[in-house]
Amino acid sequence: MAIRQFVDRKPAELGVVGMSAIKRESVRLVLAAVLILTIVSYFVPYRPLESVVSTIVNASVIISAFALPVGAVNIIRYNLTSITKRKEEWYLNVWLLFCIALAAIPAVFYGQRQPIYQWIYNNVNLPAGSAISSTTAFFCATAMYRAFRVRNMDSFLLMVCCAITMLMNAPIGETIWSGFPIMGRWLSDYSQNTGVRLIWIGVGVGFVALCVRYIMGKETSLTGGE
């Protein structure tokens, strides 16, 4: 479909506007070609084709690496703009850039095994990461107190399931009553798995539909369309 659209385009259309159309169509063509090759290689065990797809996969991994410097440049640009324009709390942007430099310079020039970088990771990043994760426990506790109210039968069932699952996970549950782990596992193995499987089947079907749209050239979100 994408090829046809490209071939059918009249020469007069290939002006200034036409150049952007060429760019757009070529992106779609490349995308469709890569998708078809990858799918075919999955079902057809033909060595040269597998080798081509393997090269494409390796190339995509290498391209992914470029996301890191792009992210770094973006964050530096954004913060420098905030500093030069003296936006509100601009000194925090200075602090952020200082922290980035402090961690990045040793790692970029001397590798991840550099002692300063390792010290920063083990003594700043790791405890800070764990602390941020653990703050959710405080929010969960207050949320349980405020939100888990038995207003109707649905909320009652939800609360019972929640309590059983908690007592299954905490060793104190089986100390109180040996039936809690059995009930909790039943909930986990049957009701929860059914729900999650339904979600995954839906995701799978949606993913196939998206791939078909890409191959047909109908999906334009990657090329700036809606």
Add this chain to the structure above:
Amino acid sequence: MASTNQKTIKWLGTHYRQEIYALLIIFGIFPYVYPLSLPLTISRDTLSFYNAINNLKQGSTVLVMYRWGSGNWGELGGCAIALNSQLAQRHLKIVFSSMGTVGPLLLERVIGMQTGGKAALGVYGVDWVDLGFAPGDEKMITAIMESPDGIWRTYGQKDNYGNNFKDLPIMAGVRDHNSIDLVVVLTANGIISHVRQVYIPYKVPILCASIGVDWPEVKTFIDSGMVVGGVASLRGSAEYERLTGFLGPATSAIAGISFNHVLLLGLLIVGNITYWYGKARKETR
């Protein structure tokens, strides 16, 4: 007396945040001050995880993939330490790789905390190797299964310690998915991409240790047989530590979880009492 009760319930309904935070800290610290041993039934999934490693022949190659970060240390740290210890005890060949930038640093920490440290894993380059970090997520899994060191060769021919691959005897025996006997994934980002790229095309068995939030996803693949065994969050880590005999951070933290769960259940009950009391008072007015 009735008035005092009413006041207490009213107070509970309005002033709760700081008090709950304080209680949570007290309940969390208590088991560390007064350690107590609670029964811990080993779940079927953790047992399968442990047995899958135990049943491997000596000298088999295990690919360990790190897909977790520093924020997940509480849930997966204990499991990672016990895993290294079990792999070393079984004299297996271990290939570590990381899907996140902090993976190699986490591995350093895990190795530093395991009994015997680096020496317990054997000779570097012969018994184990750390390939380091490579970006690309699912594409990286595909690439690594086709050629475990291919991506790193593309980047610079060197492992995480700066050694050239041709100087590492272990890599001579690890050429593609056929030379990998087991893939162990420690993840904070689901397991479906590993199922898609490791189990479905190559039928290489997968084990998964995951954080609690991702466990429902992992569990579906365990029940379908696509993942052989799994360690579920902190509880699973504590079970696994108990199975391996390498008691560590998860075992000491699980008692704290018990106490906090009891507190949360208490809050659930008190919250509902205040709610229903308030509702009844409104109706009588």
